[in-house]
Amino acid sequence: QKEVEQDPGPLSVPEGAIVSLNCTYSNSAFQYFMWYRQYSRKGPELLMYTYSSGNKEDGRFTAQVDKSSKYISLFIRDSQPSDSATYLCAMSVTSGTYKYIFGTGTRLKVLA
């Protein structure tokens, strides 16, 4: 079993829809949770990060962490065709090692 699980999609939604992307994880020591966006043939770019549990909002994007369920989510409101990309969750612990564990990524397509 992988430490971080993510549905690979693809996920197709109409423009303006609310998108929900999710990851589950098994390592309870994870404390930092991040979402990266990757366009085709490019490296991933950081969208948002959250420390421990709770919500964080940035414009149309909201990140949620539920540590009790080992479940994190990224919501995109009013989705746009330019949001079409692969979204990867990433996690890390606070001590011992500074590597980031990534999910497989979910491919999102927003249809105009």
Place this chain on the structure above:
Amino acid sequence: GAGVSQSPSNKVTEKGKDVELRCDPISGHTALYWYRQSLGQGLEFLIYFQGNSAPDKSGLPSDRFSAERTGGSVSTLTIQRTQQEDSAVYLCASSLQLGGAGELFFGSGTQLSVL
């Protein structure tokens, strides 16, 4: 340069040959990471550097893989006696901060194809 630079962008090699992949991080970034991305596998951690030392190389798949970093800057990932299963995109990232909420800045990767 303004971002992380990787070279070559594409590399086609024959099975059994050695390859070297290069990463130029953002100036001043002390942390440097190597990941491998295969279809459906997400980003697989290989190794990270703090300065010139590699505290965690647990992700290197076999002893055919090695990496070094010199002068706290450029890093080279070497794959010896390449195999077809080594075909993937190799991504390098650098960061001001090691771990935690430190943002990783990725290069565009090297697409390695082993025939």
